[in-house]
Amino acid sequence: xxxxxxxxxxxxxxxxxxxxxxxxxxxxxxxxxxxxRVWAALVGASVRAQMQYRANFVLRSFLDSLVMVTDFAPVWxxxxxxxxxxxxxxxxxxxxxxxxxxxxxxxEGALMGFEDFTTYLRMGEVDRWLLRPRPIGLQVxxxxxxxxxxxxxxxxxLVLGFALWQLGPSAGDLLWVAASIGGGVLFxxxxxxxxxxxxxxxxxxxxxxxxxxxxxxxAALSYPVSAYSGWFRRAITYGVPLAFVNYFPAxxxxxxxxxxxxxxxxxxxxxxxxxxxxxVGLRLFAAGLRRYESTGS
Amino acid sequence: xxxxxRLALYLAYARCSFRRQTAYPLANWTGVAVNLFxxxxxxxxxxxxxxxxxxxxxxxxxxxIVYLATCxxxxxxxxxxxxxxxxxxxxRVRSGDIAIDLVRPVSLWARSLAERFGAALYYALARGxxxxxxxxxxxxxxxxRAPELLWLALSLPLGVAVGGLLAFAAQSSAFWIENPRGxxxxxxxxxxxxxxxxxxxxxxxxxxxxxxxVLPFRAAIYTPxxxxxxxxxxxxxxxxxxHQLAWTALLVAAAGALERRGLRxxxxxxx
Numbered sequence: 001x002x003x004x005x006x007x008x009x010x011x012x013x014x015x016x017x018x019x020x021x022x023x024x025x026x027x028x029x030x031x032x033x034x035x036x037r038v039w040a041a042l043v044g045a046s047v048r049a050q051m052q053y054r055a056n057f058v059l060r061s062f063l064d065s066l067v068m069v070t071d072f073a074p075v076w077x078x079x080x081x082x083x084x085x086x087x088x089x090x091x092x093x094x095x096x097x098x099x100x101x102x103x104x105x106x107x108e109g110a111l112m113g114f115e116d117f118t119t120y121l122r123m124g125e126v127d128r129w130l131l132r133p134r135p136i137g138l139q140v141x142x143x144x145x146x147x148x149x150x151x152x153x154x155x156x157x158l159v160l161g162f163a164l165w166q167l168g169p170s171a172g173d174l175l176w177v178a179a180s181i182g183g184g185v186l187f188x189x190x191x192x193x194x195x196x197x198x199x200x201x202x203x204x205x206x207x208x209x210x211x212x213x214x215x216x217x218x219a220a221l222s223y224p225v226s227a228y229s230g231w232f233r234r235a236i237t238y239g240v241p242l243a244f245v246n247y248f249p250a251x252x253x254x255x256x257x258x259x260x261x262x263x264x265x266x267x268x269x270x271x272x273x274x275x276x277x278x279x280v281g282l283r284l285f286a287a288g289l290r291r292y293e294s295t296g297s
Numbered sequence: 298x299x300x301x302x303r304l305a306l307y308l309a310y311a312r313c314s315f316r317r318q319t320a321y322p323l324a325n326w327t328g329v330a331v332n333l334f335x336x337x338x339x340x341x342x343x344x345x346x347x348x349x350x351x352x353x354x355x356x357x358x359x360x361x362i363v364y365l366a367t368c369x370x371x372x373x374x375x376x377x378x379x380x381x382x383x384x385x386x387x388x389r390v391r392s393g394d395i396a397i398d399l400v401r402p403v404s405l406w407a408r409s410l411a412e413r414f415g416a417a418l419y420y421a422l423a424r425g426x427x428x429x430x431x432x433x434x435x436x437x438x439x440x441x442r443a444p445e446l447l448w449l450a451l452s453l454p455l456g457v458a459v460g461g462l463l464a465f466a467a468q469s470s471a472f473w474i475e476n477p478r479g480x481x482x483x484x485x486x487x488x489x490x491x492x493x494x495x496x497x498x499x500x501x502x503x504x505x506x507x508x509x510x511v512l513p514f515r516a517a518i519y520t521p522x523x524x525x526x527x528x529x530x531x532x533x534x535x536x537x538x539x540h541q542l543a544w545t546a547l548l549v550a551a552a553g554a555l556e557r558r559g560l561r562x563x564x565x566x567x568x
Contacts, residue, residue: 053474053475053476055474055476055479056474056475056476056478056479059480059483060478060479060482063479063482063483063486066486067486069486070486070489070490073496074495077496077500077501077502078342078343078346078496078500079346080502081353081354081500082346082347082353085342085345085346086345202323205321205323205324205327206323206324206327207324208324208327208328208331209327209330209331211331212330212331212335216331216334216335216338219338220338227341227342227345228341229341229344232337232341
């Protein structure tokens with residue numbers, strides 16, 4: 001075959017490949033778009049269902065906005081009685097609390113279905129989800145979209161606002177706040193996915209373990225990670241990257257250096273560490289789903 | 298004779314509730330691990346707060362550790378999580394299944410309380426004892442030795458009773474509003490905040506302390522836990538026990554009244 005013809009044939013093949021790829025990408029985009037529409041419709045249904053018990057919804061939104069009474073009040077009372085913890089003042093602890101409260105509030109509200117996964121596993125709801133032609137993660141996420149958690153997010157934002165107002169932050173600091181909240185959302189999404197995944201193996205008998213990572217994690221993060229003893233600090237830095245949710249970003253915001261001697265560039269790893277944890281959580285969930293056997297109920 | 302038979306009936310409910318809890322041993326072991334995890338977090342926070350100081354507000358570091366260990370061991374016993382006995386009577390009110398319960402010659406509140414005591418006994422043996430022993434082994438704090446500790450035999454059951462009766466009151470909101478979860482959530486919030494969970498009332502600011510001393514919530518947590526830590530003696534012990542007794546009596550009366558009023562309102566749809 002003469003040289004120019006061969007080149008043209010190659011060019012045509014490449015062209016065809018490119019257009020096929022483009023079509024596939026368009027299809028994926030359309031697919032993602034329609035998934036999003038389905039998600040929105042399911043979330044709408046979930047919210048409408050919550051509104052059926054209007055008095056209950058109002059009461060629980062209000063109670064969720066009071067959650068700092070149990071979460072932050074101990075921090076306040078202890079710091080009032082004892083003074084500094086590892087050199088951190090109440091205003092600085094408020095920054096730690098606010099960052100976590102906002103990101104955890106978002107995940108708890110949007111992904112409550114994963115927290116309640118045990119129930120769905122036992123009641124056979126998971127079978128129903130698997131029959132539908134949509135990703136199961138999307139259906140779990142949309143199944144319980146708790147609007148009332150806005151109250152929790154709001155109170156976290158209030159504490160965060162108080163902390164920032166005291167600090168007088170620069171524009172760079174605000175970027176760190178955004179990075180910390182974004183990272184926290186990724187991390188906690190990974191945490192609830194991993195917790196739900198665990199239930200595939202233990203059939204809901206370990207649902208309390210889910211609380212250890214989420215409620216225990218948020219409780220631990222109300223104080224600087226440097227206050228914890230060596231092995232615990234290592235576990236929540238290298239094992240489960242809790243320290244990257246708020247502690248390292250807070251160091252950057254407060255221009256502090258870590259007492260345990262982490263180098264100054266470590267805070268920059270925060271979003272990536274959180275993203276990595278999300279990927280682990282999703283992997284676990286997918287692995288659990290592969291070994292899922294219906295209870296038949 | 299009839300009273301005697303009644304008592305046997307409630308004891309049977311307590312026994313069944315105990316046995317229901319034993320059905321999920323793996324869940325209990327997970328719970329032990331989680332209790333210890335939370336305990337470890339709290340102890341480290343307190344240690345960091347104490348720093349090198351010998352005592353703060355009259356509390357030594359060892360006393361704080363014993364307080365946290367007792368608190369974490371007794372959380373499930375005292376029923377800080379109101380719906381864990383498995384008898385969710387509020388849900389039965391909503392679904393109408395309550396009609397079956399009404400056929401039986403028992404009162405709803407007394408049955409709830411009996412089941413609460415059965416669950417409390419299970420969690421004392423299978424959860425509390427293990428968590429407490431492990432907590433002591435890890436940190437080896439000095440334990441309180443005082444004759445006052447004998448009062449726990451009275452204070453602990455009263456704590457379970459107050460917690461159980463408060464849970465019944467919160468759940469009986471189901472008679473008036475369709476979904477009782479809000480009231481149950483409110484109760485949990487109040488128990489944690491005014492009960493002295495994880496932060497002893499001695500560390501509260503004075504006005505908050507005064508309010509907490511009047512409300513019933515400390516009877517369900519702080520009193521038994523502080524007593525076990527050896528922090529209640531003399532006048533404060535006498536007050537704490539009187540406070541528990543008074544609230545138990547008041548809540549028994551209130552539970553009876555709520556049940557009567559609620560049942561008068563109840564309409565169970567057949568089906």
